[in-house]
Amino acid sequence: MPEPLRVNERRVAVEARNISKVFGTGEHALRALDDVSVGIAENEFFTLLGPSGCGKTTLLRLIAGFEFPTSGAILLGGEDIATLPPYKRPVNTVFQSYALFPHLTVAQNVSFGLEMLGKPRGEIEARVAEMLKLMRMEQLANRRTDQISGGQAQRVALARALAPAPKVLLLDEPLSALDYKLRKEMQLELKRMQAETGITFIFVTHDQEEALTMSDRVAVMSAGKILQVGSPRDIYDRPAERFVADFIGETNYLAGTVQGVDGGRAEVLLKTGGRISASYSEGMTPSGEVTLVVRPEHARAVEGAADLSGAVEDIVYFGTDTHIHTRLDDGSAFTVRQQNSRNAVLPFARGDRIGIVVGDDAAQVLRD
Amino acid sequence: MAREPELAARQAHRAEIRSRWLLSAPALIIIFVAAVGPLFVMLAYSVMVRGDYGDVRFGEFSSEGWFNVFFQRDIFDDTITYADAHLSIFWRSIRLSLITTVSTLILGFPTAYFIATRPRHTREVWVFLITIPFWTNLLIRTFAMQEVIRNEGVVNTLLQALGVIDQPIQILYTDWAILFGMVYVYLPLMVLPLYASMERLDFRLVEAGYDLYAGRFAVLRRIILPLVKPGLVAGSILVFIPSLGAYVTPRVLGGGKNMMLGNLIELQFGAGRNWPLGAALSITLMVIVMVALLFYVRNASRSGATGHG
Ligand SMILES: Nc1ncnc2c1ncn2[C@@H]1O[C@H](COP(=O)(O)OP(=O)(O)OP(=O)(O)O)[C@@H](O)[C@H]1O
Ligand SMILES: [Mg+2]
Numbered sequence: 001m002p003e004p005l006r007v008n009e010r011r012v013a014v015e016a017r018n019i020s021k022v023f024g025t026g027e028h029a030l031r032a033l034d035d036v037s038v039g040i041a042e043n044e045f046f047t048l049l050g051p052s053g054c055g056k057t058t059l060l061r062l063i064a065g066f067e068f069p070t071s072g073a074i075l076l077g078g079e080d081i082a083t084l085p086p087y088k089r090p091v092n093t094v095f096q097s098y099a100l101f102p103h104l105t106v107a108q109n110v111s112f113g114l115e116m117l118g119k120p121r122g123e124i125e126a127r128v129a130e131m132l133k134l135m136r137m138e139q140l141a142n143r144r145t146d147q148i149s150g151g152q153a154q155r156v157a158l159a160r161a162l163a164p165a166p167k168v169l170l171l172d173e174p175l176s177a178l179d180y181k182l183r184k185e186m187q188l189e190l191k192r193m194q195a196e197t198g199i200t201f202i203f204v205t206h207d208q209e210e211a212l213t214m215s216d217r218v219a220v221m222s223a224g225k226i227l228q229v230g231s232p233r234d235i236y237d238r239p240a241e242r243f244v245a246d247f248i249g250e251t252n253y254l255a256g257t258v259q260g261v262d263g264g265r266a267e268v269l270l271k272t273g274g275r276i277s278a279s280y281s282e283g284m285t286p287s288g289e290v291t292l293v294v295r296p297e298h299a300r301a302v303e304g305a306a307d308l309s310g311a312v313e314d315i316v317y318f319g320t321d322t323h324i325h326t327r328l329d330d331g332s333a334f335t336v337r338q339q340n341s342r343n344a345v346l347p348f349a350r351g352d353r354i355g356i357v358v359g360d361d362a363a364q365v366l367r368d
Numbered sequence: 369m370a371r372e373p374e375l376a377a378r379q380a381h382r383a384e385i386r387s388r389w390l391l392s393a394p395a396l397i398i399i400f401v402a403a404v405g406p407l408f409v410m411l412a413y414s415v416m417v418r419g420d421y422g423d424v425r426f427g428e429f430s431s432e433g434w435f436n437v438f439f440q441r442d443i444f445d446d447t448i449t450y451a452d453a454h455l456s457i458f459w460r461s462i463r464l465s466l467i468t469t470v471s472t473l474i475l476g477f478p479t480a481y482f483i484a485t486r487p488r489h490t491r492e493v494w495v496f497l498i499t500i501p502f503w504t505n506l507l508i509r510t511f512a513m514q515e516v517i518r519n520e521g522v523v524n525t526l527l528q529a530l531g532v533i534d535q536p537i538q539i540l541y542t543d544w545a546i547l548f549g550m551v552y553v554y555l556p557l558m559v560l561p562l563y564a565s566m567e568r569l570d571f572r573l574v575e576a577g578y579d580l581y582a583g584r585f586a587v588l589r590r591i592i593l594p595l596v597k598p599g600l601v602a603g604s605i606l607v608f609i610p611s612l613g614a615y616v617t618p619r620v621l622g623g624g625k626n627m628m629l630g631n632l633i634e635l636q637f638g639a640g641r642n643w644p645l646g647a648a649l650s651i652t653l654m655v656i657v658m659v660a661l662l663f664y665v666r667n668a669s670r671s672g673a674t675g676h677g
Contacts, residue, residue: 066575086578099576103594112590113580164581 010041012078013200014063014168019072021058021224032058034224035072040202041216045194047203049211050221051247056204057096059221060170063202064093077167087116092161096172096204098153100145106156107132107141113164131159134193150177155186162193168200175210187214208248212236220244228281237295240281240367245293252299252334254292254308254363261286266365268292272330274307278363286365296323296337298362303347306355310334312348322346326354414647422641433644437652454632454649461629462656464543465611468550469558472607473600475551476558480599483559484566495563498556506553510620513549514540517621541623549617554610558603565599566592601665608664609657629653 021033032055040046048056061067062074065086073080081089092113100109110131114124132138135155140148145156154177161169174190175183191214194201205211211218212232219229220243228240239245242253256268256276265277266286278292301312301324310328317340324336324346336356338346348354414433416424440451483494501509516522517539524536539545569592577587593600615630622628627635629649636646 064579066578085583086575087581087583091579093576093579095572095576097572099570099572101573101576101591112577112582116581116586160580 010044012039013042013044013076014040014202015075015078016059016062017073017075019059019062019069019074021055021062021067022070031224033062033069036224036226037072038219038226038229040200042200043194043198045191045201045203045214045216047205047211047215047218048221049205049208049218049247051206054221055224056206056221057172060093060172060202060204063168064091064170065089090167091170092164092166092168093170094154094157094161094172094174096176098157100153100156100160102144102146105142105144106137106148109145109156110159110163112160117164127163131163134162134189135159151179151182154178158186158190162197162199165197166199168202171201171203173204173206175205176207190214212248220247222247238279238281238364239293242291242293242366242368245364245366250296250335250337252294252296253332254294254334255289255330255332256292257289258286258365266290268363268365270308272308272310272328272332276307276358276363278365279361280365281367284365284367291366291368292363293366294334294358294363296335297321297339298359299334299336300357300359301326301336301338301346301348302355302357304355306357308334308356308358309353310356312350312352312354315346315350324354326356410647410650414644414651416644418642418644420641422637422643424643430644433642433648436642436645437648457627457629457632458652458656460543460626461612464546464550464628465608465614467547468554468611469604469608471547471551472555472558473604476555476562476603480559480562480566483563484569485571491567495560498559498563501553501556506616507620509553510549510616513545513552514620517545517548540621541626543622543626545621546614546618546626546628549621550611550614553617554607557606557610561602561606562596562599565596565602569595604664605661608660612657612660613653 016036016038019033019036020031023030023032036055036059048059050056058067062069063076065081065084068082073082075081076084076089076091101112104112107128111124111128114127119127128141129138132141135158137152137155137159140152145153148156154174158171158174161171171190175186178186187210190201190203193199203211203214212235215232217229218232218235219226220235221227222243228235228244230238235244236248239248239251245251245253254268254270254272254276256270259267259269259275261267265279268276268278268286268290270276270292276292278286280286299308308328310326312324313327313333314323314325316323316325319340321337321339324338326334326336328334334356413424415429415431416426417428417430417432419425436451437454438451439448441448479498483491483498486494514521518524519536519538519540521540523539524533527533528536539548573591573595574587577591582590612628613630614628615634618626618628618631622631633646633649633653636642636649640646
């Protein structure tokens with residue numbers, strides 16, 4: 001497992017310090033962001049992941065300068081940019097709605113930022129040609145932007161924002177309109193561009209798979225708060241909160257009582273019986289009643305007694321793996337995901353009692 | 369097999385075209401009877417001999433009417449000179465109309481922008497307020513304007529009372545008075561179409577402009593103006609055309625000597641008793657409008673296409 005990226009080791013490109021954003025006043029006031037603090041390193045691929053309405057776009061708009069924080073500060077390269085208007089920030093945005101200029105052609109859209117920066121004609125043309133080639137849009141250079149498909153529009157929006165080579169690129173769900181294949185291609189393309197250009201990418205998505213596969217670090221947001229920041233592995237293997245565990249992947253929950261804490265691990269007596277050793281995130285001391293999470297693929301179903309025991313309710317074959325849905329002795333549900341191999345046959349069937357082995361370091365104590 | 373649905377489709381298509389013509393027939397008839405018809409009458413009158421007490425002598429043709437639009441014949445020695453009076457009225461009309469159009473544009477643009485950026489329910493109130501002048505008859509509004517700007521009127525009295533001026537400023541019966549009057553009368557015609565296209569403006573595009581390093585002025589010039597161009601063109605046409613043919617405003621505020629084309633034409637059908645000349649002048653006015661329109665629309669659409677408006 002690679003070391004999680006430390007912001008401290010790299011220079012910080014963007015920092016949000018105790019940002020709150022309230023829309024409206026009085027009884028209509030809506031707290032879109034609630035005391036958000038996060039640092040994003042230079043050349044990092046940083047993803048904001050969260051359900052609709054959790055404040056992802058709002059955070060991007062604050063960084064771009066379209067909105068001003070109700071309280072807190074935004075720092076760019078260590079400097080407070082509160083007074084800088086959007087057109088003076090070295091930040092470009094790929095808008096959720098694309099916001100392509102309908103009166104300009106594809107090429108004119110891409111060259112707009114460069115023209116505004118007063119770049120020489122020759123340089124602009126070369127750069128526009130380069131960007132269009134990168135996006136495979138050369139053929140459509142002279143099309144008007146209301147005459148191209150949604151996926152093409154998204155690529156134009158990307159090209160337009162990348163062309164001026166900003167320090168930070170804000171991408172608000174830039175791939176959501178693409179079909180699966182193109183989307184996968186663009187994901188790789190984006191990663192490559194990010195590595196090559198050295199631009200810091202702040203990427204918004206509510207697609208967990210996209211977040212996990214593309215990011216250096218992911219921030220999981222909910223209701224205006226950042227719940228957890230970490231590498232995709234961290235977020236997936238060690239979700240700190242129930243919301244994070246729920247939002248990303250499938251999860252099993254086990255109730256139990258902490259018996260003791262030792263060296264970063266907690267001994268938990270499970271409600272179903274049996275003891276289990278679980279890890280917990282930094283800065284918390286688990287005690288009393290807790291909930292543990294175990295990913296389905298981090299557990300194994302076996303015959304006979306094991307860490308857990310229960311009855312098989314259903315077995316679902318998925319090609320690459322099989323999901324075994326069980327009912328534990330305390331009545332809670334537990335799913336095990338087991339990889340298939342060609343000749344192996346499960347030694348049990350629906351209705352059988354089985355044991356479940358929870359792997360080493362597979363259980364994580366949730367904060368609550 | 370395949371031919372049958374094709375045939376049916378073609379018949380349906382034909383039926384649709386037929387019903388479309390049928391539906392637009394009333395409008396076409398009105399346009400023809402009310403606009404094209406009189407136009408031919410004017411055309412006919414303009415090439416006939418003038419009657420002694422107005423009207424024309426039917427069946428007697430003459431080019432005198434058209435000749436008099438541009439030239440005049442000296443009554444003593446028959447020398448031919450340009451009709452300076454007419455030409456200067458043409459020029460004044462065109463100039464005043466252009467200035468009126470530009471003035472309403474300069475005043476109307478920020479107004480429309482202001483309204484379009486209000487919250488939705490407040491916008492309706494503002495639009496409503498803009499239309500209030502239409503509730504009163506044009507003639508009455510123009511006389512009210514006269515009351516405001518005449519030497520003993522509100523403006524001059526107030527300025528004198530405040531000690532800003534000693535003598536009243538002569539505004540009434542000058543081109544300024546006509547200009548004020550026309551700007552006042554035609555301003556809503558500029559604001560409304562401008563507002564209509566600004567309301568449809570996607571302000572996220574403005575944000576995209578700011579994001580791409582365009583300052584306020586660049587955003588206005590490169591994004592807002594090209595996008596609201598339809599409203600701008602419509603407003604300019606709606607103001608320019610009636611300005612050019614304006615009759616009441618120059619008559620009431622410009623007095624007898626500061627005539628515009630509308631007044632000149634009226635004169636020929638009235639006291640001048642020269643209907644062929646009046647008809648020829650009317651057609652000339654129409655031609656000017658059409659040429660101006662063609663020029664304007666061509667220009668507007670060309671710069672609109674490249675986006676460097
Ligand atoms: N200009 C605004 N005025 C009032 N409320 C707003 C405004 N912009 C956003 N909000 C509210 O703030 C909250 C966060 O909105 P935001 O657009 O940041 O969500 P999001 O995480 O980007 O969602 P999505 O995934 O749907 O794009 C929402 O409840 C939204 O209704
Ligand atoms: Mg959003």
